[in-house]
Amino acid sequence: MSGNAPAPVLEVSALTKHYGGVRALDGVSFAIAPGELLALIGPNGAGKSSCFNIINGQLRPDAGEVRLHGRAITGLAPRRIARLGVGRTFQVATVFGSMTALENVQMALIAAQGRVFRLWAPARRMAREAALALLEQTGTAALAERPAAALAYGDVKRLELAMALAGDPSLLLMDEPTAGMSAEERQAMIALVRRLTRSRGLAVLFTEHAMDVVFGHADRVVVLARGRLIANGSVEAVQGDPAVREAYLGGVSASISETP
Numbered sequence: 001m002s003g004n005a006p007a008p009v010l011e012v013s014a015l016t017k018h019y020g021g022v023r024a025l026d027g028v029s030f031a032i033a034p035g036e037l038l039a040l041i042g043p044n045g046a047g048k049s050s051c052f053n054i055i056n057g058q059l060r061p062d063a064g065e066v067r068l069h070g071r072a073i074t075g076l077a078p079r080r081i082a083r084l085g086v087g088r089t090f091q092v093a094t095v096f097g098s099m100t101a102l103e104n105v106q107m108a109l110i111a112a113q114g115r116v117f118r119l120w121a122p123a124r125r126m127a128r129e130a131a132l133a134l135l136e137q138t139g140t141a142a143l144a145e146r147p148a149a150a151l152a153y154g155d156v157k158r159l160e161l162a163m164a165l166a167g168d169p170s171l172l173l174m175d176e177p178t179a180g181m182s183a184e185e186r187q188a189m190i191a192l193v194r195r196l197t198r199s200r201g202l203a204v205l206f207t208e209h210a211m212d213v214v215f216g217h218a219d220r221v222v223v224l225a226r227g228r229l230i231a232n233g234s235v236e237a238v239q240g241d242p243a244v245r246e247a248y249l250g251g252v253s254a255s256i257s258e259t260p
């Protein structure tokens, strides 16, 4: 590694995955640095979910390697990988509707510490301050005592982010963090994620179909098409890349300038 460049949080090397005759990933390599917001984009079926699922251990690659802070984690169990500092949020938020926002984050903190539910009552008291701090960081502290089921959609997504941070990840994988949001909500959400990457030195890898989010906020963009990495660079470089335009415009999926 050269000069003062920070050591990468995550490096994936030559990831390959087939499903029968379908080549979902074909020799995909990229890295992400601390404090970096990296978008992973590509038309439908490009291999983005397969890539995420390999990084967090849900799926084994046929070949290739995943390294977290220089340590090989390829093929470890998802729970183990989570403990090593890889968090994930999903396109469909996974919160408990009958519990308050605060209780949801407390539960995430307790789970991250590996405690079991019979310790719930004392652990709940202990985790309260830390949970409130996470709600504060995600702009949801005023909603702490509301049942999650009563929250607006954008607030649920911010709550889910607070829960993902409860595991104190160094890498956060976000599946379409702004799916289903209005243009205004999308901008607010990604701006929040960007602030958190900076303030916590967190590396965030996110998939996204909303190009206003990607091009307005990502530090760097990795583009997949039919399982291959076709571009890896700045927003400007990727926007001007003929191979990227061809992947989007040449396919049936979507235009590169689409909004959902």
Ligand SMILES: Nc1ncnc2c1ncn2[C@@H]1O[C@H](COP(=O)(O)OP(=O)(O)OP(=O)(O)O)[C@@H](O)[C@H]1O
Residues within 6 Å of the ligand: 019, 022, 023, 024, 042, 043, 044, 045, 046, 047, 048, 049, 050, 051
């Ligand atoms: N379990 C599976 N069995 C068979 N084929 C699969 C399976 N999962 C994914 N695929 C195929 O692998 C390719 C890559 O899929 P993947 O879900 O990783 O892409 P993606 O970029 O996340 O797509 P999308 O944007 O539509 O979610 C696609 O052709 C898909 O149909």
